[in-house]
Amino acid sequence: MKPKLLDLFCKAGGAGMGYHRAGFEVVGVDKDPQPNYPFEFHQADALEYLDQHWREFDIIHASPPCQHYSSATLNPEKHPDLYKPTINLLNATKLPYVCENVIGAPYNHGIVLCGSMFNLSHNGEWLQRHRNFETSFMLFQPHCRHPKKRPITVTGKTFTTEVREYKHSRQAPFEFAKKLMGINWMTRDELVEAIPPAYTEWLGTQMMTCLTQRGADLLKAGRNLPAMNNQSVGELPA
DSSP: OOOEEEEETOTTSHHHHHHHHTTOEEEEEESSOOTTOOSEEEESOHHHHHHHHGGGOSEEEEOOOOTTTOTTOSOGGGSOOOHHHHHHHHHHHTSOEEEEEOBTBOOOSEEEEOGGGGTOEETTEEBOOOEEEEESSOOOOOOOOOOSSOOEEOSTTOOOSSOEEOSSOEEOOHHHHHHHHTOOSOOHHHHTTOOOHHHHHHHHHHHHHHOSHHHHHHHHHHTTSOGGGGOOGGGOOO
16 A cells, blocks of 8 residues: 655645655645646645644645745735744644745755756756755755756746746746646646656655654554644644
């Protein structure tokens, strides 16, 4: 039986696809409909679903909205900070977890991944896309291998008709960006929010090593803990 992974704030499944390729059974949750999500999907508030269903899973991945910490957000105070409440609730489950977000989010320990680590390139162009991954277990971090050429970015301003030069980056057409990301099933709006599956396939492969017999026994014991220390989503620690 495959280990079961809960994919919170899943969007269209970039992260979920990587974990699937690493051998996990993936279940996604998002507050918005996700018709292109490739696996079992539940439309629900992610933190409420976690509070109610965490015992059904072996490992949790979460990608809370990044606008509060993104350098590209003009008015970050207008966006809720879901990173800290998510981390608090993940810790309360006692399950192994990964929490992904942009550079600038207040992660405590973990690694940063980049497209250059996984040779995400196409026709000589390369993808950078740095992301934080806070984890509850130790991971090794590959080295960035940035070419001298400026990277292609995948953001809300992406998808020009041809590769264009900007002050700090370069941007590409939609079909080109899909090849760089290793994603072929998403719309334009979905792609700009996605994690390249190569990132989570690499993470998932390491996570599988955590599921030794000893690890499996610990996970089983964790399911018998008191229900989240009687904390509900509305009563998370400060």
